[in-house]
Amino acid sequence: MIAPTTNVYAYYPGCSLIATNKAYDISTRNTARVLGIELIELEDWNCCGATAYTAIREKRSFVLSARNLALAEKTGRQLITACAGCYLSLHKTNKYMAEDAGMRQEIRRALQAGGMDYTGGVRVRHCLDVLVNDLGEEEVKQHVVRPFEGLRVAPYYGCQITRPFGDIDDPEFPEVMHRLLRWIGAEPVDFSMMTKCCGGMLMYTQPNVGMELVGQILSQAKKEGAECIATACPLCQINLEAYQAKAARTTGADCRIPVLYFTQLLGITLGLKPKDLALSDNLTPSETIFASRSA
Amino acid sequence: MEAARAESLKATFLDNIRSIPYGERIYECQQCGTCSASCPTSSQMDYSPREIIAALRAGLLDRVLDSNTVWLCSSCYSCTVRCPAGIKFTDVMYELKRLGDKYGFSSRKSPTAKMARCFVKTIDLHGRNAEGELMARYYLSTNPFRALRQLSFGLRMLIRGRVPLLPHGIKDTKNLRRMISAASPEE
Numbered sequence: 134m135i136a137p138t139t140n141v142y143a144y145y146p147g148c149s150l151i152a153t154n155k156a157y158d159i160s161t162r163n164t165a166r167v168l169g170i171e172l173i174e175l176e177d178w179n180c181c182g183a184t185a186y187t188a189i190r191e192k193r194s195f196v197l198s199a200r201n202l203a204l205a206e207k208t209g210r211q212l213i214t215a216c217a218g219c220y221l222s223l224h225k226t227n228k229y230m231a232e233d234a235g236m237r238q239e240i241r242r243a244l245q246a247g248g249m250d251y252t253g254g255v256r257v258r259h260c261l262d263v264l265v266n267d268l269g270e271e272e273v274k275q276h277v278v279r280p281f282e283g284l285r286v287a288p289y290y291g292c293q294i295t296r297p298f299g300d301i302d303d304p305e306f307p308e309v310m311h312r313l314l315r316w317i318g319a320e321p322v323d324f325s326m327m328t329k330c331c332g333g334m335l336m337y338t339q340p341n342v343g344m345e346l347v348g349q350i351l352s353q354a355k356k357e358g359a360e361c362i363a364t365a366c367p368l369c370q371i372n373l374e375a376y377q378a379k380a381a382r383t384t385g386a387d388c389r390i391p392v393l394y395f396t397q398l399l400g401i402t403l404g405l406k407p408k409d410l411a412l413s414d415n416l417t418p419s420e421t422i423f424a425s426r427s428a
Numbered sequence: 429m430e431a432a433r434a435e436s437l438k439a440t441f442l443d444n445i446r447s448i449p450y451g452e453r454i455y456e457c458q459q460c461g462t463c464s465a466s467c468p469t470s471s472q473m474d475y476s477p478r479e480i481i482a483a484l485r486a487g488l489l490d491r492v493l494d495s496n497t498v499w500l501c502s503s504c505y506s507c508t509v510r511c512p513a514g515i516k517f518t519d520v521m522y523e524l525k526r527l528g529d530k531y532g533f534s535s536r537k538s539p540t541a542k543m544a545r546c547f548v549k550t551i552d553l554h555g556r557n558a559e560g561e562l563m564a565r566y567y568l569s570t571n572p573f574r575a576l577r578q579l580s581f582g583l584r585m586l587i588r589g590r591v592p593l594l595p596h597g598i599k600d601t602k603n604l605r606r607m608i609s610a611a612s613p614e615e
Contacts, residue, residue, distance in 0.1 A: 148557035179555040185544040188525040196611040246610035247603035296505035304509040330504035338540040
């Protein structure tokens with residue numbers, strides 16, 4: 134087993150974070166740097182075999198994830214990712230390989246056909262888990278130079294960080310992002326939609342279904358008096374930030390609210406500049422949020 | 429659907445489900461409906477998750493696969509964490525998606541199914557997603573004019589440099605392809 138608490142991790146960005154959600158990648162790398170966590174990008178990583186792939190080819194999707202686990206095993210480090218979807222794909226494959234001998238054998242044979250192997254032992258982590266549970270309150274607070282002064286934030290976890298395994302936190306009533314938000318001077322609002330689904334890919338393929346879900350999440354955050362929403366998943370981020378006007382028309386409720394990655398909120402309080410957090414990439418305004426940190 | 433074919437569909441489904449970890453728990457369903465009540469999209473489904481298992485038992489799985497049901501599952505895992513019988517229902521839904529695709533049921537014509545197949549093609553080719561290519565494949569396989577509905581979104585993303593036009597594939601695609609074809613040659 135690989136040593137659990139060293140501050141160097143093998144970093145898996147995932148496809149979204151090098152394209153549509155590079156602000157999440159940039160803000161993750163920069164906040165980690167300030168907090169003394171070293172992220173070393175996994176060399177030649179490939180797609181995790183996400184949801185859409187599993188729905189067509191199951192075993193191949195496990196092999197895609199397993200190739201990344203094999204690369205991580207060679208580094209001898211824990212594998213860390215910021216994407217909730219990648220986290221679950223990698224984590225699920227890792228778990229199934231450990232628990233099911235038949236599946237393990239089949240996947241290893243496939244890896245070997247391409248000159249690789251994975252024997253197990255890599256621990257897959259989400260960066261939210263690492264920041265809160267490995268680094269902890271004292272360490273994080275030590276680096277906070279300009280805390281928020283009670284900024285009201287709706288912590289939105291979405292689905293795939295806590296479900297189905299609940300390894301990081303309770304699958305339906307998680308607290309982990311709440312804790313981090315309190316450490317940086319924000320006030321998490323009571324948010325009943327925090328683990329409800331945003332519709333994921335359905336927003337593009339069957340928008341009438343997705344819009345309803347997104348509208349409920351946004352309007353609930355507004356109703357609770359949140360000044361912004363914090364996300365920990367690239368797809369949730371896009372769904373919540375890109376269709377606010379349409380969601381308002383669908384639900385008839387006020388849906389205009391800034392949506393930021395939790396790493397951007399954290400970064401603001403660490404004294405990072407808007408450019409270091411790629412705030413201008415966001416589709417919702419973030420100026421008021423940036424301005425609401427202490428002077 | 430004739431009885432023999434319905435039987436064979438059911439048998440294939442159960443075989444495949446049993447090969448997934450915890451798959452055998454499907455026999456434990458008590459028809460309590462917690463899955464349907466937890467599902468964020470069940471109100472839009474022709475058959476709710478609970479009804480899917482009822483249909484399976486009645487030998488009517490073909491009706492489920494000829495409906496809009498399975499591709500409305502967004503893999504949120506709410507049913508999975510709440511099922512009192514420990515059925516991993518999200519994995520069941522994945523299996524039904526694959527079964528409908530393989531056997532040519534009408535569920536495979538859902539736009540979400542088309543998107544998923546385009547995604548697989550893109551990944552198999554580059555080893556990573558390529559948004560521009562994925563969208564081009566998807567809109568060409570559905571209706572290119574539907575892309576217009578996403579015009580304002582696309583432009584806002586483009587302005588911020590959030591849509592890469594060229595794929596950034598992995599280096600070792602050759603060995604990756606060897607691995608995925610070794611995983612399931614029949615796929």
